[in-house]
Amino acid sequence: MDRVIFIFTAILLSTLLYGWIYLGLRRESVRVFVRNHSAFHPNAICIWRVFIGLLGILLYFRWEAYFLGILFFTFSAFLDGVDGLVARQCDLITRFGEEIDPLCDKLTYLPPMVIFAYQGVLPVQAVWSLVGIEFLGQFVVRYVLKRFTRFSVQANNFGKIKAVLCFAIIIYCAILGNSLKVPDFTTQLLYLCIIMSVASIVFKTIPNRFYADILSLLNLLCGLLGIGLVMNDHYVLATLAILAGQVFDLFDGRMAQKHGGTKFGPWFDDIADLTSFGLCPALLILMLGKLKLYAAGLAAVYFLAVAYRLLRFLLKDKADKQMPYGTFNGLPSPAGALVALGTALFWKDYWITWVVICITSYLLISHIRFVHFGRIILPCIPRVVIILSGFLILLVSAYLIKVRDPRMLGGVLLALFLVYVVAGSYRVANWIMPSKKGGQIGM
Numbered sequence: 001m002d003r004v005i006f007i008f009t010a011i012l013l014s015t016l017l018y019g020w021i022y023l024g025l026r027r028e029s030v031r032v033f034v035r036n037h038s039a040f041h042p043n044a045i046c047i048w049r050v051f052i053g054l055l056g057i058l059l060y061f062r063w064e065a066y067f068l069g070i071l072f073f074t075f076s077a078f079l080d081g082v083d084g085l086v087a088r089q090c091d092l093i094t095r096f097g098e099e100i101d102p103l104c105d106k107l108t109y110l111p112p113m114v115i116f117a118y119q120g121v122l123p124v125q126a127v128w129s130l131v132g133i134e135f136l137g138q139f140v141v142r143y144v145l146k147r148f149t150r151f152s153v154q155a156n157n158f159g160k161i162k163a164v165l166c167f168a169i170i171i172y173c174a175i176l177g178n179s180l181k182v183p184d185f186t187t188q189l190l191y192l193c194i195i196m197s198v199a200s201i202v203f204k205t206i207p208n209r210f211y212a213d214i215l216s217l218l219n220l221l222c223g224l225l226g227i228g229l230v231m232n233d234h235y236v237l238a239t240l241a242i243l244a245g246q247v248f249d250l251f252d253g254r255m256a257q258k259h260g261g262t263k264f265g266p267w268f269d270d271i272a273d274l275t276s277f278g279l280c281p282a283l284l285i286l287m288l289g290k291l292k293l294y295a296a297g298l299a300a301v302y303f304l305a306v307a308y309r310l311l312r313f314l315l316k317d318k319a320d321k322q323m324p325y326g327t328f329n330g331l332p333s334p335a336g337a338l339v340a341l342g343t344a345l346f347w348k349d350y351w352i353t354w355v356v357i358c359i360t361s362y363l364l365i366s367h368i369r370f371v372h373f374g375r376i377i378l379p380c381i382p383r384v385v386i387i388l389s390g391f392l393i394l395l396v397s398a399y400l401i402k403v404r405d406p407r408m409l410g411g412v413l414l415a416l417f418l419v420y421v422v423a424g425s426y427r428v429a430n431w432i433m434p435s436k437k438g439g440q441i442g443m
Helices: 002-024 028-036 042-062 066-089 095-118 124-148 157-176 186-204 208-231 235-259 265-288 293-315 333-346 350-365 373-380 383-403 406-431
Strands: 327-329 369-371
Touching (some): 042 095, 066 095, 095 124, 124 186, 235 373, 235 406, 383 406
């Protein structure tokens, strides 16, 4: 139990440190001080966090000073967010920094993963595969891109997710070394890291204008996978596939806004959303209703509501310049999928499911305004909170893959929806009035 306490204490102290730095950088005097002292520049912080991480590794593995080792390594992980924060707040972003930051990440999280592998905690071959892929991307692919193309070599979203996953695996490996009995799903997380690492490399070699369409394709594949899993009665895995599709859907709009897209991109996005957030949840409702007539009726009502919602957005709402920035006309289809899937899995009483799904269907086609999670809510959340939340969600997801408890997953989905509604309601009060920013990108 000691290591669990050590980890939570280290995370708490690191969070406080990050908050202190975040608040300090809001003052101009602090930003001036940072600009005038190179030891606090982002590139210097990158180097510092590598040495702090390596010191933590020595303390933990060589000298068995577990608390200090965990503390130093956690500080190092949190400094990964500090260097970017300093770069943005102090206008110290450089091309060299974009290249050195991913390298420092790798030098921090790969050594402890290799050590844990040879201690029997992680599969050795999988870890060395990750090491090979990481250094192939860092030194070979980056060199080719810089030498022969104009593509960006900076870290993309897949690389950032992969880095968070790797740090999460290391923390969880430390928990497994404790006497506390917890399920071991580090292998699943490790294979997910490998997938993210490959995706990070592949996306660097693709023209930016195709990013949004590829993410929509991945969302569509998650929906098709979910449908196949529902047909084979794997309801928990199907729901997790849809949640993965929601992650891809969260980024495709941002990529389209940042890099542009193809003329068929909006239609492709809606087809993916209809499959993942309309058809798959409707099929799950039908299957859990034992294919009875009332279940077919409820599934049809929900599916048609999602289809209408998406078509209305594409043909009408998207061109509505009166719509405040970052708001939706009606409940977004990913949020509707959270309610539909969560309700179908959680409630055993089908009449309750009927009521909730009908209300959700009404909200989808209504003119009630909801905020965009990725554009409005997410930017208001400190990065450290996002990392901690992502770590928690990954652990919960891996645990659910292992135990496959439908009702537990349903409760988690409904809780996530309530968090979105509460956070969104607060933001609606500030964004529902006409804004100078026009347009929106939706789901």
